[in-house]
Amino acid sequence: MAETQPRSPPPSWSAIPLDLASLVLRLLPAYADRALFAAVCPQWRNVAQQFLRLHPPLPLLALPDGTFYSLPYAKPFRFPGFGFAGYQGVCGSWLVFPRDDGCFLHDPFARATVRLPPLSRVRLRPPNAVQKWTKWEDGERSPDPYTTWMHIEDMEGKLRMSKIILCSPNLVAALVGVGRPCHLPICHPGGASQILMCQPGASSWSVRAYDKCKLYEDMAFYQGKLYAIANDENLFVVNISQHQCTGDPQVSRVGQVIKGDPWQTVASEDDNTPGKKLYLVESRGKLLMVCRKIWVPELEDGDFSFGNEFEVFEADFAHSRWVKVTTVGDDQVLFLGRRCSRAVSVSQYGLPGDHIFFLDDDEVNRVKYGYDENTFCSAYNMRDGKVSSPHPMISWKRCDEMCLAAWLFPQD
Numbered sequence: 492m493a494e495t496q497p498r499s500p501p502p503s504w505s506a507i508p509l510d511l512a513s514l515v516l517r518l519l520p521a522y523a524d525r526a527l528f529a530a531v532c533p534q535w536r537n538v539a540q541q542f543l544r545l546h547p548p549l550p551l552l553a554l555p556d557g558t559f560y561s562l563p564y565a566k567p568f569r570f571p572g573f574g575f576a577g578y579q580g581v582c583g584s585w586l587v588f589p590r591d592d593g594c595f596l597h598d599p600f601a602r603a604t605v606r607l608p609p610l611s612r613v614r615l616r617p618p619n620a621v622q623k624w625t626k627w628e629d630g631e632r633s634p635d636p637y638t639t640w641m642h643i644e645d646m647e648g649k650l651r652m653s654k655i656i657l658c659s660p661n662l663v664a665a666l667v668g669v670g671r672p673c674h675l676p677i678c679h680p681g682g683a684s685q686i687l688m689c690q691p692g693a694s695s696w697s698v699r700a701y702d703k704c705k706l707y708e709d710m711a712f713y714q715g716k717l718y719a720i721a722n723d724e725n726l727f728v729v730n731i732s733q734h735q736c737t738g739d740p741q742v743s744r745v746g747q748v749i750k751g752d753p754w755q756t757v758a759s760e761d762d763n764t765p766g767k768k769l770y771l772v773e774s775r776g777k778l779l780m781v782c783r784k785i786w787v788p789e790l791e792d793g794d795f796s797f798g799n800e801f802e803v804f805e806a807d808f809a810h811s812r813w814v815k816v817t818t819v820g821d822d823q824v825l826f827l828g829r830r831c832s833r834a835v836s837v838s839q840y841g842l843p844g845d846h847i848f849f850l851d852d853d854e855v856n857r858v859k860y861g862y863d864e865n866t867f868c869s870a871y872n873m874r875d876g877k878v879s880s881p882h883p884m885i886s887w888k889r890c891d892e893m894c895l896a897a898w899l900f901p902q903d
Contacts, residue, residue: 512538520840522548522600522901523561523568547835550826551899552868553581554887559899563842565884570599581830581897582655589652596657596691600901605691607663610650612695613687615640616741638683638704643668653684654830658712662731662740663689665696666707666719686710686719686729688740697734697741709832711771713778720769720780724751724813726806749811770827774834775820778806780813781827783849799878801847801871818845818873830897847871848881850896866896 512528512535519525525548529539552560557576558567569575575597580587585596585605593609643650654666668684683704687696706722717729726749731740766785771778786798804813819825822838827849837844851866866888870881887896 509534509538513542516542517546517839520549520837520842521561521564522551523564546839548901549835549837549840550833551901552885553578553586553897553899555896556887558887560882560885562882565882575599578897580652580655581828581899582657583831583833583900584902585657586899587652587655587830594652596655599899605657607691608689608693608695610652610667610687610696613640614695614697614739615700616697617700639702640685640698640700640704643683643685643704653707654710656710656712656717657691658717661690663691664710664712664717664729665689666710668704686717686742686745688731688742690739693739697739699742699745702742702745708769709771711773711778713771713773718748718771718778719745720771721751722767722769724769724780724782725749726751726780726813748808749806749813751813768829770832772825772827772832772834774823774825779816779819779825779834780804780806781825781832781847783827799849799869799871800876801873803873819847821845824848826898826900828898829895831900833898833900845873847873848898850898868896 516525516528516539519528525539529536549562552562553575554560554567555576555578557569557578559569559575560567575586577588578586579589582596584598584600586599588595588597591609594607596605596607597603650667652665652667656664658664665687666684667687684707685698685702685704686707687698689696705719705727707719708722710717710719712718717731719727719729721727725747727745728748729742730744730746732743733739734741768783768785770781770783772781773779780803782802782804784800784802786800803816803819805816807814819834822836822844823834824837824842824844825834825847826832827847829850848868848870850868867880867886868882870879871877872879
């Protein structure tokens with residue numbers, strides 16, 4: 492009788508050449524797939540970490556109820572071990588959660604948390620700042636004709652963050668206002684905002700008390716500098732210094748670097764004028780301004796039809812102007828969100844480029860929007876100007892305007 496040879500153990504996944512594993516990884520655009528890839532063995536995890544730095548995956552779509560979608564899949568999932576419902580902002584890979592005693596950022600990928608001070612704790616520059624008043628000929632006194640942080644503190648309403656950026660491990664910037672959301676293209680004092688600074692874990696923010704508040708629409712950290720754009724398309728650079736005694740970051744000056752188009756549209760509730768929303772996005776080493784126009788034409792049957800148009804401009808710092816461009820790149824997709832926007836290269840994944848993916852987070856003509864209706868992620872084709880729904884199976888209910896769907900970018 493022949494002797495039975497012992498069966499050799501099956502080869503380990505780690506025995507697969509790492510260059511071959513890297514080729515497999517290149518075909519996985521979704522974060523969920525890459526997470527499964529990295530869980531196979533320590534060797535593959537190292538490959539995934541190195542690859543992620545060079546080729547970021549597609550972003551996740553985060554919904555207000557704590558549900559996530561890993562594009563391009565339409566199957567929802569939740570991160571384990573943490574309740575993510577109620578976030579009110581996104582900053583790259585970080586979700587922003589407000590609390591009465593401050594707020595904190597949580598990275599569900601790295602499971603890291605950063606704490607920030609409450610908006611009730613703001614250090615004024617200069618420290619002895621008081622509200623300025625103008626005395627008129629008839630003896631009456633009134634606040635200065637423009638809004639400053641001192642006026643914002645005296646207004647009725649709760650302070651709110653419209654944008655937060657983790658610029659570096661030691662620097663956090665926030666756009667803060669009161670009254671109407673700072674992103675609304677409606678000119679009145681409640682819509683103005685100021686730029687605040689702090690270090691992660693600090694006990695207070697810092698603000699220039701006398702700086703004129705502006706109708707800031709967006710903010711971006713580009714090539715080591717912080718930029719903010721107002722609703723008149725004026726671009727400002729925010730110079731940052733350190734406090735002489737504490738070393739804490741603070742705004743030393745806000746200077747205009749590009750003068751925008753003075754044209755503005757004010758979206759009203761009873762006419763068909765377009766709303767305008769501005770985004771700042773870095774793409775291929777350039778700073779882009781994306782202008783989104785939202786049209787709400789009324790139909791004969793009393794229903795409404797919504798339309799979106801996009802124009803993209805590149806910052807020409809040498810000539811202090813915006814230059815219109817007709818493409819964002821054959822391999823590029825811009826993911827636009829009120830809280831966070833990024834450009835992602837998609838050519839390696841076989842996806843069409845020169846598109847803008849956007850969310851219904853504009854809040855203009857909000858009475859005309861049906862908040863009880865489902866909303867979707869949409870895509871704008873830069874080549875033909877057409878809007879499509881790339882993921883019709885992904886939809887969600889509109890809810891409170893402070894809790895909106897957002898793009899979450901793994902490993903910021």
